[in-house]
Amino acid sequence: MPKVSRWRTKALLVALFLFSALLLIACQKTTSTPQSIFGGKGDHAREIQSLFVPIIWIAGVVFVFVEGLLIFALFRFRAKAGQAKPAQIHGNTKLELVWTIIPILLLAGIAVPTLSQIHKFAQPAGPGALTIKVTAHQWWWQFEYPEEKIVTANELHIPVGRQVNVLLESADVIHSFWVPQLAGKQDVIPTHTNRRVFTALEVGTYLGQCAEFCGLSHANMHLRVMAQTPEDYDAWLKAQQAPAPAPTTELAIQGKELFSRSACIGCHTVESVPAARGKIGPNLSHIGSRTTIAAGMLDNTPESMAKWLKDPAAVKPNMGTMPGYSMPNMNLSDGQINVLVAFLESLK
Numbered sequence: 001m002p003k004v005s006r007w008r009t010k011a012l013l014v015a016l017f018l019f020s021a022l023l024l025i026a027c028q029k030t031t032s033t034p035q036s037i038f039g040g041k042g043d044h045a046r047e048i049q050s051l052f053v054p055i056i057w058i059a060g061v062v063f064v065f066v067e068g069l070l071i072f073a074l075f076r077f078r079a080k081a082g083q084a085k086p087a088q089i090h091g092n093t094k095l096e097l098v099w100t101i102i103p104i105l106l107l108a109g110i111a112v113p114t115l116s117q118i119h120k121f122a123q124p125a126g127p128g129a130l131t132i133k134v135t136a137h138q139w140w141w142q143f144e145y146p147e148e149k150i151v152t153a154n155e156l157h158i159p160v161g162r163q164v165n166v167l168l169e170s171a172d173v174i175h176s177f178w179v180p181q182l183a184g185k186q187d188v189i190p191t192h193t194n195r196r197v198f199t200a201l202e203v204g205t206y207l208g209q210c211a212e213f214c215g216l217s218h219a220n221m222h223l224r225v226m227a228q229t230p231e232d233y234d235a236w237l238k239a240q241q242a243p244a245p246a247p248t249t250e251l252a253i254q255g256k257e258l259f260s261r262s263a264c265i266g267c268h269t270v271e272s273v274p275a276a277r278g279k280i281g282p283n284l285s286h287i288g289s290r291t292t293i294a295a296g297m298l299d300n301t302p303e304s305m306a307k308w309l310k311d312p313a314a315v316k317p318n319m320g321t322m323p324g325y326s327m328p329n330m331n332l333s334d335g336q337i338n339v340l341v342a343f344l345e346s347l348k
């Protein structure tokens, strides 16, 4: 084979490989992509999709048309050996008008619905909305329900069909609140309250993620939204408002005793322990009722709770970069961890 055509074959193979890789990425099932923006289960996410789909079609048609013309011209009008200089053309008013007016129409067609959506979603929540104050921390989320008087972390419970009015604040740097299946991204900025108003339309657990790089454990700053039927939500709310049941097992009783006189209370609030009113870490009043710990990094099991207490930085890297704000390694013995885990898991 001549050198040039061998090189061409290789280039073609590489291009084919990249193209099929791209194509195959699209073959994932939506169940394995819980953070997909498609097939949204919230009003805001659906509205975004209803904008995205027509725009991607318009952009796709323009792309294929323009690239097609380009490739056609490249081959059709290629200079040939011995060819005379072709005719030189300067300006064509008709053509220029056409290729100015068509993009104006296309862009206007995109801008009008986009701007009206932006306006619509900037509106304050309607009456009867559930207000939740979200405070983003490096690297976890606090959820405060001011009217219901509860504080929890990392797992946001909301009733389906009721508008939620999420007020976003940051305790440190810029974060971004994003639950793709429910609503679009919203930046969370220190010293400023942002708002994201949306309604979950179907019962389910929706994964979210901080979407603005906020430090070295940014990728470990997950959240979950549990959209529940109004009845299930009310039951959850009642349980959160009530004090956690007093520990009954010997281990858990010892754990409560140890917790009450440890540094834990300087950083964590537990309603049933009067001395524990710390605000630096997540509120642990009902930590036993959460499905995950450490902002969604671990399932909430006694084993993973023990792992966390043994060395938080081994679970969530770079915790130690902010002494006083992140959970330190408390150098606990296995016995101490054992009783603390029993106590924490009893806080249903």
Ligand SMILES: [Cu+2]
Binding pocket: 175, 176, 210, 211, 212, 213, 214, 215, 218, 219, 221
């Ligand atoms: Cu982040």
